[in-house]
Amino acid sequence: MILLWEIDTQVDPSLLSLMQTAADAALHAEGVTRSCAVSVRLCEDEAIHEINREFRGVDRATDVLSFPMVNYPKGITAGRADKLLRRALDDELNACMLGDLIISVPHILAQAAEYGHSPQREAAYLLVHGICHLMGYDHMVDDEKRSMRVMEEKILASIGMSREEQTGLISDEALLALAVSARERSYSPYSGYAVGAALLCADGRVFQGCNIENASFGLTNCAERTAMFKAISEGADEFVAIAIAAEKSAPWPCGACRQVLNEFAPDIRVLVTWDGNVDEAPLSELLPHGFGPKSLA
Numbered sequence: 001m002i003l004l005w006e007i008d009t010q011v012d013p014s015l016l017s018l019m020q021t022a023a024d025a026a027l028h029a030e031g032v033t034r035s036c037a038v039s040v041r042l043c044e045d046e047a048i049h050e051i052n053r054e055f056r057g058v059d060r061a062t063d064v065l066s067f068p069m070v071n072y073p074k075g076i077t078a079g080r081a082d083k084l085l086r087r088a089l090d091d092e093l094n095a096c097m098l099g100d101l102i103i104s105v106p107h108i109l110a111q112a113a114e115y116g117h118s119p120q121r122e123a124a125y126l127l128v129h130g131i132c133h134l135m136g137y138d139h140m141v142d143d144e145k146r147s148m149r150v151m152e153e154k155i156l157a158s159i160g161m162s163r164e165e166q167t168g169l170i171s172d173e174a175l176l177a178l179a180v181s182a183r184e185r186s187y188s189p190y191s192g193y194a195v196g197a198a199l200l201c202a203d204g205r206v207f208q209g210c211n212i213e214n215a216s217f218g219l220t221n222c223a224e225r226t227a228m229f230k231a232i233s234e235g236a237d238e239f240v241a242i243a244i245a246a247e248k249s250a251p252w253p254c255g256a257c258r259q260v261l262n263e264f265a266p267d268i269r270v271l272v273t274w275d276g277n278v279d280e281a282p283l284s285e286l287l288p289h290g291f292g293p294k295s296l297a
């Protein structure tokens with residue numbers, strides 16, 4: 001999912017990467033295979049209050065507002081509305097524009113404190129709630145409300161953020177799906193070999209990465225290192241598994257990536273997926289007798 005950010009206030013960057021992961025998980029849970037885009041504005045209460053008054057005639061601030069671009073028939077959601085999604089294709093983005101979300105950052109923080117969970121979980125929840133609206137879900141009548149809640153829970157659970165089990169780690173299947181969606185963002189005009197990765201941390205966070213090539217070929221960064229560098233720079237320090245996705249051949253990590261993974265997670269599980277296949281090996285098998293921090297101790 002392409003998230004078009006408009007950020008009008010201070011926000012912890014770790015919330016942004018989590019919201020990207022949640023958005024990708026939402027499309028996967030709904031079974032949407034097309035590339036989609038959503039604009040997300042993060043703002044102060046004054047700004048959301050203004051929009052609420054102007055567009056909904058409600059004179060107060062709120063946590064999240066959604067403005068869908070696709071007009072779903074009653075009872076139909078994005079996963080069953082491929083024709084409608086195709087009509088919402090934005091040529092420039094090469095993705096279907098689902099609509100706009102406005103989220104109040106003060107509300108994220110206040111509601112997290114009120115419900116006794118992390119701002120991360122609240123940000124993920126509000127984004128998922130908004131995206132469900134943009135995918136055709138609603139909560140006006142009981143039946144609809146129930147299926148919206150079920151979908152929200154399914155999405156949050158798939159990224160280890162369900163209400164019951166916030167520290168639960170996501171399943172291999174969900175991790176592989178997040179690697180597949182990270183691959184969409186690959187910048188690989190020279191090799192044409194697009195790779196996506198999803199790195200699962202012991203605290204439940206997932207960092208996604210893609211390969212980023214360069215006209216000066218040697219500067220290319222692989223998907224695995226992109227994910228690992230993102231994670232380290234956001235303060236993650238313990239890793240459980242990494243999923244790597246390519247299209248036609250098994251994307252076992254290259255030598256450089258094995259070495260970088262070994263620096264931070266010598267025992268990490270490595271899962272690869274390509275063309276409907278899945279395989280797995282521990283890093284210790286992929287880099288036997290590796291040289292690492294312990295060698296210098």
Ligand code: THU
Nearest residue numbers: 191193195211222223252253254
């Ligand atoms: N690539 C990765 O992203 N991960 C790997 O482990 C193997 C290779 C990328 C680098 C380059 O952009 C393209 O795949 C072809 O080598």
